[in-house]
Amino acid sequence: MLRPIRYVLTVAELKNFTRAAEVLHVSQPALSQQIRQLEEELGAALFDRSGRAISLTDFGRVYIEHARKALDHLDAGKRALQDVRGLTRGLLRLAYAPTFAEYLIGPALRRFHAAHPAIAVEVSELPLEEIESRLERDALDLGIGFTDVRSEQLHTQPLFAEQISLLVGTGHALARRRKPVTAQQLQDVPLALLSPDFVVRKFADAYFRAHQISPPVIVQANAVGTVLKLVKDGALATVLPSTVLREHRGLASVPVTPALPQRTVALLARKRATPTLAASAFTTLLLAMIEEEGLERVGA
Incomplete structure (x- = not known):
């Protein structure tokens, strides 16, 4: 369809079929045939051929106006594709579980923006269930969560092992302790924890149940930053x-025996979906950053 439109525009500009054919590097009969076929499809003559000079009909003038706009839009589309291929434009829709905001997301986004400053990024801090749901609906390109997803529609790419730990402020009595805290001793440690809907809290509660302990939970909060501030400034542990610890000073990790559980951090995406170029670039950058930071890669 584009070829006859370009033929029409060239004839309209030159007002001559012969010269138009020469410019377009086609034979005049082929040019005339293509334009007549287009006129038949449109049900109207575009050119008045009765005089010595070729001129546009009323139909032709209206059609030319819209044809030029259409070709301009198509050319702009081609240029936009080149911009996307060169990562000079595009969009990355990323969501992550809340705890990653405290050490992973900031450094990753700073690197990504430095490498691809023209790529717009939409980031959301969401519960894992919501991340999975949005990925399924194609409302996200990537999610950062854990390998134990519930949806069969999602692909998980293991990134690194994340160790859950007992953290205290550097002024806390346990910060100077050399021997590990036993599960039974943990029973007497006042805690500030995330609310029960957070994955890390579920891991902690599962550990407490497995060892039949009930440490005093003095504060529950729905923001990681709030918990960390309480721990840094007071006598509570978390x-x-x-x-x-990579992004927060004033904290110390206290060894616990038996050890608190590990979980495997993963990059989540929809199965059988073609990743956007921006998503592929972010994935490459994230894997390189994990390697450089010395995080324990899983499945590498």
């Missing part, structure tokens, strides 16, 4: 990934 149970969070030890990796938050």
Whole structure:
């Protein structure tokens, strides 16, 4: 369909079939045939051929106006595709579980913006269930969560092992302890924990049940930052990934025996979906950053 439109525009500009054919590098009969076929499809003559000079009909003038706009849009589309291929434009829709905001997301997004400043990024901090749901609906490109997803529609790419730890402020009495805290001793440690809907809290509660202990939970909060501030400034301990120490000073990790559980961090995406170029670039950058930071890769 584009070829006859370009033929029409060239004839309209040159007002001559012969010269138009020469410019387009086609034979005049082929040019005339293509334009007549287009006129038959449209049900109207575009050119008045009765005089010596070729001129546009009323139908032709209206059609030319819209044809030029259409070709301009198509050319702009081609340029936009080149921009996307060169990562000079595009969009990354990313969501992550809350604890990753404290050590992983900030450094990753800073690197990504430095490498691809023209790519727009939409980030959301969401519960794992919501991340899975949005990925299934194609409302996200990537999610950062854990390998134990419930949806069969999602692909998980293991990234690294995340150790859950007992964290205290550097002024806390346990910060100077050399021997591990036993599960039974943990029974007497006042805690500030995330609310029960957080995955890390579910891991902590499962550990407490397995060892038949009930440590005093003095504060529950729905924000990791709130918990960390309480722990840094007071006598409370918390149970969070030890990796938050990378981005937060004033904290110490206390060994516990038996050890608190590990979980495997994973990059989540929809199965059988073609990743966007922006998503592929972020994945490559994230894997490189994990390697550089010395995080324990899983399945590498």
